[in-house]
Amino acid sequence: MRVRALVLRISRQLLHDKRTLALMFVAPLVLLTLVSFIFNGATYEPKLGAVELPAAFTEKLTAAGGDVQSYDAAGAEEALKSGKLDATIRLEGASPVIRLEGSDPSRNKAVLLLVQKASQSLQPQSTAAAPKISYLHGSEAMVPFDSFGPVLVGVFSFFFVFLIAGISFLRERTGGTLERLMASPLRKWEIVAGYILGFGLFTAVQSVIVVIYCVNALGLMMVGSYGYLLLITLLLTLTALSLGILLSSYASNEFQMIQFIPIVIVPQVFFSGLFDLDTMAPWLRWLSTIMPLKYGADALRNIMIRGKGWGSIAVDVYILAGLSLLFMLLNVLALRKHRQV
Numbered sequence: 001m002r003v004r005a006l007v008l009r010i011s012r013q014l015l016h017d018k019r020t021l022a023l024m025f026v027a028p029l030v031l032l033t034l035v036s037f038i039f040n041g042a043t044y045e046p047k048l049g050a051v052e053l054p055a056a057f058t059e060k061l062t063a064a065g066g067d068v069q070s071y072d073a074a075g076a077e078e079a080l081k082s083g084k085l086d087a088t089i090r091l092e093g094a095s096p097v098i099r100l101e102g103s104d105p106s107r108n109k110a111v112l113l114l115v116q117k118a119s120q121s122l123q124p125q126s127t128a129a130a131p132k133i134s135y136l137h138g139s140e141a142m143v144p145f146d147s148f149g150p151v152l153v154g155v156f157s158f159f160f161v162f163l164i165a166g167i168s169f170l171r172e173r174t175g176g177t178l179e180r181l182m183a184s185p186l187r188k189w190e191i192v193a194g195y196i197l198g199f200g201l202f203t204a205v206q207s208v209i210v211v212i213y214c215v216n217a218l219g220l221m222m223v224g225s226y227g228y229l230l231l232i233t234l235l236l237t238l239t240a241l242s243l244g245i246l247l248s249s250y251a252s253n254e255f256q257m258i259q260f261i262p263i264v265i266v267p268q269v270f271f272s273g274l275f276d277l278d279t280m281a282p283w284l285r286w287l288s289t290i291m292p293l294k295y296g297a298d299a300l301r302n303i304m305i306r307g308k309g310w311g312s313i314a315v316d317v318y319i320l321a322g323l324s325l326l327f328m329l330l331n332v333l334a335l336r337k338h339r340q341v
Helices: 002-015 018-025 027-039 055-063 073-081 105-122 144-174 177-182 188-217 226-248 254-258 260-270 282-290 292-304 310-338
Strands: 047-051 067-071 087-092 095-100 132-135
Touching: 002 018, 018 027, 027 260, 047 055, 047 073, 055 067, 055 105, 067 073, 073 087, 087 105, 095 105, 105 144, 144 177, 144 188, 144 226, 144 254, 144 260, 144 292, 177 188, 188 226, 188 310, 226 260, 226 292, 226 310, 254 260, 260 292, 292 310
Parallel strands: 047 067, 047 087, 095 132
Antiparallel strands: 087 095
């Protein structure tokens, strides 16, 4: 009877907690469906710029699964630099001359396999000329971690700041500290600014430590400016900080705060750049436009792998800064639920 009473109490508690029930029964189905859409997408077609290639070779590249477009030499190089192409290809005698964009080893391999397949279909393998390969970014020694590393820097920085800031602010509320601040002459925006700046000092230190460790200890590729790298990492953690504090306003305990992870963090990981967005269905790709991690990861890759400057990361900087300000404003509005005005 005592066991039965305990079972009934727990059952009633769960039945009245709709958020927990949704996390148990709905969230796994939603995430598994999302994973299914991501991994069952179309096969990636390498984007090639053909520079004065014979029609027969172009046809073989297309038949092998490439997305081939014709360019002149200057146009092909410009398209490669802008990221519209994975590689350019021309012939020098009988040898294919391939210039790879180079920032993604998996795409580099796909291009080389495609060209090899097309070349062998035109002439016997024994007489096929070896291709001449050069890289716009990276090199032959580049490994997958160099490509995924910048994304992982953003993912882990965002995740830990989001979780720690949310739980810490939740404890401020449940411990009565926030109520005492509400009773003081402080305005709501001053309270939010104080918390953001207080936590922000530690997120700034975290950003410096993560960047130095990844580049110097782990040997992650770093071509661009350390200043820009720190700026993006700091903005990304600031966005996570303001978002974590905002969502903690709608949690009653640490368990409810953790429930936001599969809803807020996991989808962002899927669309951050760890998986190729080009293979997803077009109707699914638009979700990446509302994911802060996507903008941070794109900027980190542009800086660390491609060595880009302000012109290439400015949009990402403005979006991350705008999202941070938006979440701060929403934090000010959310404080009204804790204070009778």
